[in-house]
Amino acid sequence: MAQKTLTSTIVKKFIPARKSKSRKGENGIVLVVGGSYIYHGAPILSSIAALRSGTDLVYTSVPKINVASTRSVSPNLIVIPLVDQKLTRGAVNKLLGALPRNLDSATIGMGLAIQEKNSLLHLVKSLLDRDVRLSLDASALIPDVLPLLANKNVVVTPHAGEFKRLFGQSPPSSKNERVKLVEKNAKKFGITVLLKGSTDVISNGTTTYLYEKKIPAMTVGGTGDVLSGLVAGLLSKNRKPLESAAAATFINGLAGKVVQKKLGLHMTSMDLLSEIPLVMKPFDKIV
Numbered sequence: 676m677a678q679k680t681l682t683s684t685i686v687k688k689f690i691p692a693r694k695s696k697s698r699k700g701e702n703g704i705v706l707v708v709g710g711s712y713i714y715h716g717a718p719i720l721s722s723i724a725a726l727r728s729g730t731d732l733v734y735t736s737v738p739k740i741n742v743a744s745t746r747s748v749s750p751n752l753i754v755i756p757l758v759d760q761k762l763t764r765g766a767v768n769k770l771l772g773a774l775p776r777n778l779d780s781a782t783i784g785m786g787l788a789i790q791e792k793n794s795l796l797h798l799v800k801s802l803l804d805r806d807v808r809l810s811l812d813a814s815a816l817i818p819d820v821l822p823l824l825a826n827k828n829v830v831v832t833p834h835a836g837e838f839k840r841l842f843g844q845s846p847p848s849s850k851n852e853r854v855k856l857v858e859k860n861a862k863k864f865g866i867t868v869l870l871k872g873s874t875d876v877i878s879n880g881t882t883t884y885l886y887e888k889k890i891p892a893m894t895v896g897g898t899g900d901v902l903s904g905l906v907a908g909l910l911s912k913n914r915k916p917l918e919s920a921a922a923a924t925f926i927n928g929l930a931g932k933v934v935q936k937k938l939g940l941h942m943t944s945m946d947l948l949s950e951i952p953l954v955m956k957p958f959d960k961i962v
């Protein structure tokens with residue numbers, strides 16, 4: 676299968692136009708589920724990235740111990756408390772009852788502590804049953820979730836360590852072998868796989884995009900959390916998981932390039948957030 680290198684021309688087609696006459700909610704409603712006692716920042720990074728990708732509303736669900744700190748970060752976030760410190764069946768049932776009716780997409784896993792595996796499976800299945808498009812990251816990347824995902828507009832965003840946990844094989848260092856392994860698993864499970872690294876590999880098993888970034892400053896913690904929010908933000912308007920994942924990784928890299936140029940190897944993932952609007956603006960279309 677031929678791989679294509681991501682370019683602005685390709686990505687421009689993946690970002691839907693906004694109608695002048697649209698109303699609040701028509702340009703994306705996103706749910707972010709993540710965070711834990713130690714990792715409070717991940718869902719915040721993901722949520723702000725989703726908003727900055729150009730969605731209308733982002734609902735951020737975090738354990739109740741994180742609610743006050745999360746709310747204090749930004750009035751733009753609508754925080755839905757998880758009733759337990761970790762993801763439990765009871766917390767998922769309460770969350771499902773509190774969700775907005777017309778949710779378009781969700782991203783789950785960043786910084787999340789999962790008490791019972793079945794609570795994650797129940798959350799994923801319930802959201803897919805409501806035709807919510809998913810971006811699964813970090814703690815949500817466990818093999819048990821794979822059978823739920825086939826051909827359901829789902830993107831998984833593992834780094835190499837999460838890839839091994841999810842698919843049982845470590846991505847090899849040879850680029851061609853890496854691409855083949857990503858394609859094999861994407862096809863086998865009917866999902867879009869975005870394998871993160873110095874070169875991101877994005878494939879749905881039929882089409883594959885590569886994005887070589889040369890932005891080592893992005894190894895700082897949180898840049899994958901930002902990416903998960905960008906994927907969900909784009910998925911909320913473009914149902915095609917491959918296109919949304921490819922556009923998200925390209926935007927994340929563009930922002931990283933600008934920040935590295937400005938700050939060298941001293942960026943934090945927060946710096947990416949302020950660059951997202953500036954790098955995405957040239958892709959805006961209003962009809």
Ligand SMILES: NC(=O)C1=CN([C@@H]2O[C@H](COP(=O)(O)OP(=O)(O)OC[C@H]3O[C@@H](n4cnc5c(N)ncnc54)[C@H](O)[C@@H]3O)[C@@H](O)[C@H]2O)[C@@H](O)CC1
Pocket residue numbers: 713714715716717718784785786787813814834835836837896897898899900
């Ligand atoms: N401020 C925050 O709240 C932050 C929270 N974070 C959260 O921290 C949690 C743990 O994240 P980590 O990615 O550190 O997961 P882990 O530290 O649990 O890494 C999982 C496994 O993968 C291995 N691994 C990690 N990156 C790898 C790579 N590129 N190649 C090969 N092996 C690799 C690790 O050694 C480990 O064995 C995640 O839920 C993440 O979302 C991080 O994103 C950092 C920022």
Ligand SMILES: Nc1ncnc2c1ncn2[C@@H]1O[C@H](COP(=O)(O)OP(=O)(O)O)[C@@H](O)[C@H]1O
Pocket residue numbers: 834871872873874875888889890891892893894895896897898899900901902927
């Ligand atoms: N050497 C590198 N050069 C450029 N980007 C990188 C490099 N290593 C990792 N990245 C990027 O950093 C992010 C890492 O994701 P992840 O490990 O999940 O981060 P975190 O969980 O800390 O948010 C991905 O977006 C990946 O593309």
Ligand SMILES: [Mg+2]
Pocket residue numbers: 812813834899900
């Ligand atoms: Mg991560």
